[in-house]
Amino acid sequence: MRENLVIFFSKGVLATLVDAYVVGTKKIEYPVRPLGKIFKTNIIYDMLFFPLLSVIWVKMSYNDNLGKILLKSLVFSVPMSIGQWYFERNSRLFKWKKWTPVHTFGSVSFTLFTIRGLVGLIKKVDKIKSNQNITE
Structure with a gap:
């Protein structure tokens, strides 16, 4: 469960940062978006849909x-x-x-692999911690 939350929230942050950059540099524009007066990005996609897909993908490839x-x-x-x-x-x-579409492919792949790398790092840290607890 902890890993799912780490995946979900870190992907939300990463997707929002990438999207903010892309919108800020005027590569993409969202004329129709939730909370349009507050956010220039599609916050529902960045903070809900994309993170959920990432949790599923990481679990599929765990x-x-x-x-x-x-x-x-x-x-x-x-x-x-x-x-x-x-x-x-x-x-x-x-x-x-x-x-x-090539930019989309690259950004989706980049964020998926970044989060998958984070999960791999968490797995290694957990393994080191469990080995230390066994030896103590």
Whole structure:
């Protein structure tokens, strides 16, 4: 449970920071967004949807080797890239100004692997702690 919370909240922070940068540099614009007077990003996507997907992805790849992790990352990053491309063309939810599906693929992959690396680090620290408790 602790790892799920770490994944969820750290992904929310990371996604919000990346999105704030992208919106601030005018690569993407969100004309329709929740709490539009307060946030320039889509805060529901950044703080709820994307973190939930990350928890699922990390749990799916928790005990996998690097090759399987890479393949499973494609299950998330490719559909998200295609989905965002479709919605950018067919809705008014967001506008790509200096952005493409390749950018989406890269940013989704970057954030997934960053969070997966954090979880790997937590696993190693927990293992070291449990080994220290055994020897004491």
